[in-house]
Amino acid sequence: MIIGTGLDTDCVGKQRRKMNIEKSQLIKGAKNDFVFVIGLEVHAQVRSNSKLFSGASTEFGAEPNSNVSFIDAGMPGMLPVVNSFCIEQAVKTGLGINAEINLISRFDRKNYFYPDLPQGYQISQLYEPIVGKGIISIQTEEKLPKEVGIERIHLEQDAGKSIHDMDPTTSFVDLNRTGIALMEIVSKPEINSPFEAVEYIKKLRLIMRYLETCDGNMQEGSLRADINVSVCEINTYQKFIETGDYDLLGTRCEIKNMNSLKFIQQAINFEARRQIKLKEAGKEIAQETRLYDPSKNQTRPLRSKEDAHDYRYFPCPDLLNIELERGWVDKIRDDLPELPDQKILRFINDFNITPYDAEVIIAEKSTAEFFEAIATNTDGKIAANLLINELFGRLNKDNLSFNENPTTVEQIRELINLIQEDKISSKGAKEIFDHIWNSGGNPTDLVDKLGLRQVQDTNLIEQIVDDVIKENPAQVDKVKSNPKLIGWFVGQVMKKSEGKADPKIINKIVNEKLM
Ligand code: ADP
Ligand code: MG
Numbered sequence: 035m036i037i038g039t040g041l042d043t044d045c046v047g048k049q050r051r052k053m054n055i056e057k058s059q060l061i062k063g064a065k066n067d068f069v070f071v072i073g074l075e076v077h078a079q080v081r082s083n084s085k086l087f088s089g090a091s092t093e094f095g096a097e098p099n100s101n102v103s104f105i106d107a108g109m110p111g112m113l114p115v116v117n118s119f120c121i122e123q124a125v126k127t128g129l130g131i132n133a134e135i136n137l138i139s140r141f142d143r144k145n146y147f148y149p150d151l152p153q154g155y156q157i158s159q160l161y162e163p164i165v166g167k168g169i170i171s172i173q174t175e176e177k178l179p180k181e182v183g184i185e186r187i188h189l190e191q192d193a194g195k196s197i198h199d200m201d202p203t204t205s206f207v208d209l210n211r212t213g214i215a216l217m218e219i220v221s222k223p224e225i226n227s228p229f230e231a232v233e234y235i236k237k238l239r240l241i242m243r244y245l246e247t248c249d250g251n252m253q254e255g256s257l258r259a260d261i262n263v264s265v266c267e268i269n270t271y272q273k274f275i276e277t278g279d280y281d282l283l284g285t286r287c288e289i290k291n292m293n294s295l296k297f298i299q300q301a302i303n304f305e306a307r308r309q310i311k312l313k314e315a316g317k318e319i320a321q322e323t324r325l326y327d328p329s330k331n332q333t334r335p336l337r338s339k340e341d342a343h344d345y346r347y348f349p350c351p352d353l354l355n356i357e358l359e360r361g362w363v364d365k366i367r368d369d370l371p372e373l374p375d376q377k378i379l380r381f382i383n384d385f386n387i388t389p390y391d392a393e394v395i396i397a398e399k400s401t402a403e404f405f406e407a408i409a410t411n412t413d414g415k416i417a418a419n420l421l422i423n424e425l426f427g428r429l430n431k432d433n434l435s436f437n438e439n440p441t442t443v444e445q446i447r448e449l450i451n452l453i454q455e456d457k458i459s460s461k462g463a464k465e466i467f468d469h470i471w472n473s474g475g476n477p478t479d480l481v482d483k484l485g486l487r488q489v490q491d492t493n494l495i496e497q498i499v500d501d502v503i504k505e506n507p508a509q510v511d512k513v514k515s516n517p518k519l520i521g522w523f524v525g526q527v528m529k530k531s532e533g534k535a536d537p538k539i540i541n542k543i544v545n546e547k548l549m
Pocket of ligand 2: 075260288
């Protein structure tokens with residue numbers, strides 16, 4: 035039995051827009067009209083303190099083999115016990131991508147010798163995964179919205195780490211990672227460029243970070259992807275989109291275990307071109323698992339690809355089915371946090387900022403929260419500008435992460451108010467920002483301390499305007515025939531006021547006097 039998505043109780047397929055493949059997406063440099071066909075299997079480590087079937091810790095960077103229970107070590111007679119927290123995280127992730135949740139799912143044994151998984155098999159889910167079909171929305175390179183279908187999410191155990199380069203004659207094994215819970219998120223082959231592949235992973239990672247189900251740290255291996263690549267003639271691919279018939283697609287190769295967005299792009303580009311060369315020479319493409327070598331920027335074969343039946347999957351006899359209560363799933367759905375796409379829409383709407391700014395701001399949960407705190411009941415546009423241009427700019431320059439940001443919400447709110455009330459110019463705001471960045475302080479106090487108070491005294495400004503007009507009779511004559519010269523006058527007045535006069539007032543007076 036399955037439950038529909040949060041948005042629509044109908045099956046997910048119905049609410050999906052039919053996409054089209056565009057001519058502009060053709061792979062360049064080929065004689066025929068080929069498109070990229072890419073399907074990703076993302077392995078996301080569940081954010082859990084203990085492993086999927088044991089109570090051992092999942093802490094990263096611990097002393098090798100210190101986080102290993104008897105179960106992880108594959109000791110005889112040990113029985114796995116499901117970690118219900120991990121189940122909850124998989125369900126949450128499923129709901130976050132509008133996927134079907136399977137109320138009954140089950141674990142299977144995948145029989146394969148991993149030297150760093152002492153059980154001798156991996157406990158995974160093949161036949162009845164916990165999460166079914168879902169959707170991830172991305173933007174194409176042309177900034178068009180696109181929905182990539184998700185086939186399923188299943189839970190499985192991670193393997194440990196074999197180390198072959200510490201000693202010339204000995205291999206080592208570290209079982210700390212053995213048995214950690216992974217969610218394998220399998221997309222449909224609906225990704226059609228290296229750019230889209232990266233957007234897809236970024237979006238998935240962002241959603242999981244908002245849900246707090248996976249930390250998305252690619253360097254630590256919490257997020258890794260197997261990249262399936264084939265190339266397909268465009269009209270045939272169009273037929274695939276219409277029918278969903280996988281047999282129409284060409285043979286794929288799977289590039290294993292990638293954890294760098296840059297290398298993922300390079301690997302796809304290399305692999306597609308390798309396949310096109312073979313096809314155009316009339317040769318067959320072998321279905322195989324390949325590895326990407328960044329130093330040579332090429333993929334090379336690792337092993338010929340097995341099919342599912344080669345693994346002799348069967349239901350794991352040590353574990354019962356997972357049966358979820360509908361009410362429990364509904365409760366998780368009701369408690370989901372606001373997700374990135376919803377946040378973008380709300381920010382555009384509530385704070386009157388551009389879609390582009392909204393996207394930049396929500397790229398991390400912490401920056402979105404900071405923005406909301408500085409923009410609420412102030413001016414959203416000024417807030418966005420200060421955050422993106424001033425704050426992010428300085429973080430970048432000083433090579434700091436957002437949690438090392440030395441400014442506070444209160445300081446920025448005060449600065450926004452000063453700008454809003456025209457007490458300081460935009461140049462003055464930058465100076466104050468510099469000051470609070472480097473040595474802290476209270477923006478209101480700094481206005482006078484740094485001599486930045488904007489002159490708003492109309493009489494005083496009028497006096498300066500009159501002086502400038504008197505000193506430049508030739509320009510005054512010219513401005514009548516060339517109204518653009520008005521800007522020159524504004525500039526002169528600003529200069530004479532040492533940059534302190536309120537530009538809005540100068541503009542008004544100059545216009546009144548000259549136009
Ligand atoms: P396996 O478990 O053998 O790797 P799956 O059916 O789980 O096979 O598919 C794995 C991935 O391969 C999925 O992400 C799917 O979208 C992708 N895929 C399937 N066929 C193709 C193809 N012809 N070209 C590119 N990717 C494909
Ligand atoms: Mg696979």
